[in-house]
Amino acid sequence: MTGMERLRTPLTWLYAPGDRPGVVSKALLSGADVVIVDLEDAVAPHRKAYALDATVDLLADAHPVPVHVRVHSPLDIPTLAPLPGLCGLRVPKVTHATDIHRIAGLAPGLPLYPLLENALAVEHAYAIATAHPDVRGIALGEADLRADLGVRDDSGLDWPRSRVVVAARAAALPPPAQSVHPDIGDLDALAAGCARGRAMGFLGRAAIHPRQLPVIERAYLPTPDEVDAAREVVAAARTGRGALALPDGRFVDAAVVEGAHRVLALASRTA
Numbered sequence: 001m002t003g004m005e006r007l008r009t010p011l012t013w014l015y016a017p018g019d020r021p022g023v024v025s026k027a028l029l030s031g032a033d034v035v036i037v038d039l040e041d042a043v044a045p046h047r048k049a050y051a052l053d054a055t056v057d058l059l060a061d062a063h064p065v066p067v068h069v070r071v072h073s074p075l076d077i078p079t080l081a082p083l084p085g086l087c088g089l090r091v092p093k094v095t096h097a098t099d100i101h102r103i104a105g106l107a108p109g110l111p112l113y114p115l116l117e118n119a120l121a122v123e124h125a126y127a128i129a130t131a132h133p134d135v136r137g138i139a140l141g142e143a144d145l146r147a148d149l150g151v152r153d154d155s156g157l158d159w160p161r162s163r164v165v166v167a168a169r170a171a172a173l174p175p176p177a178q179s180v181h182p183d184i185g186d187l188d189a190l191a192a193g194c195a196r197g198r199a200m201g202f203l204g205r206a207a208i209h210p211r212q213l214p215v216i217e218r219a220y221l222p223t224p225d226e227v228d229a230a231r232e233v234v235a236a237a238r239t240g241r242g243a244l245a246l247p248d249g250r251f252v253d254a255a256v257v258e259g260a261h262r263v264l265a266l267a268s269r270t271a
Contacts, residue, residue: 008269010034011204011220012213013177015070017042018051024058028065030210035065039072040092041143048072052079059085068113074106081107088113092141095121097131104132117141118148122160125167135173139206140164142179154193158200165201175203184209194219203266222267230267233260 014032016024018039027035037058043051055069062085069080070090080086091103094114103112112134116122122145129138140160151157168176178197181190194205194216205216222230229250236246237257244252 008033009203009266010066010177011217011269013068013204013206014210014213015042015180015206015208018055018069019043019047021054021058024054027210028063028067030213032065032207032210032213033204034068034087035063036068036070036090036206038070039076040070043072052076055080056083059083061085070115074103077103077106081110087111088136090115093117093121093144094128096124097127100128100131100135104134108134110134111136113137113139115139115141116160116164117144119145122163125164126170129167129171129173135171137173137176138164138168138171139176140179143182161197161200161202169201175201178202178205180206180208181212182208184212187211187215190215191219220266222263226263227267230260230263233257234264 010033012032013034013036014027014030015036015038016027018024018037024035024037037055039048039051039055056079059067059069059080060083066087067085068088068090069076069086070092071077071080077089080089088111089103089107090113091099092115094100094116095118100112100114112132113136114128116125116128116138117140121128122140125138129135142157145151145157145160149156164176168174178194181193183189190212197205198220204220207213207216232246233250233252233256236244236252246252250256
């Protein structure tokens with residue numbers, strides 16, 4: 001089964017620098033749901049050409065894990081788009097829907113994932129999310145967004161985070177994944193951040209080190225209690241019609257049932 005054929009709901013998206021093929025190879029074996037080969041921030045300017053060449057070699061064949069590429073420049077795209085191992089493009093610094101139209105023209109049919117990294121991009125989140133059928137998800141690039149906004153505290157990103165969650169939902173896209181947690185040594189802070197992100201409506205998180213993957217997955221998978229509650233809702237919906245109340249007082253209507261089905265699908269990690 002190739003990466004393009006997998007139906008597993010992704011929770012972990014692991015970045016690996018494109019100029020370090022050994023690290024990319026390890027990422028493919030890390031258990032990440034998606035590996036993102038980075039040609040942008042993780043690669044020094046004098047290594048960009050080598051990173052592109054190494055990525056072309058990597059993507060000459062398909063892999064069991066979906067492989068995306070975060071491009072450095074639109075000029076990279078014609079070289080990458082035809083490769084059989086490429087499952088998606090991460091497009092940095094998108095600010096307008098017209099940016100997506102241009103990229104889609106360079107890679108027709110290839111899934112696109114715009115990254116919103118400044119205030120203007122956040123303002124245009126819905127327009128970007130609905131710019132083209134090839135857009136399959138949106139996400140924030142929080143490092144650049146922090147700098148653009150002059151944010152000193154994490155709470156300063158609450159509104160942009162909510163904005164991108166709402167825009168994705170309104171555009172009928174999957175919930176966005178959280179941006180990376182840059183401190184690979186502080187797994188407690190990572191877990192706390194994931195819990196907050198989950199409460200805000202995110203689903204999964206990008207990572208920069210394999211040790212972060214199990215923390216992210218554990219934070220975003222439904223708990224046994226949540227699975228039991230979802231099963232109770234779905235069972236009640238099968239036997240009743242219209243709105244009804246469960247013995248514990250929970251009110252069940254169509255929206256609640258839909259949410260319960262999402263919980264059960266995520267618990268089984270199917271799309």
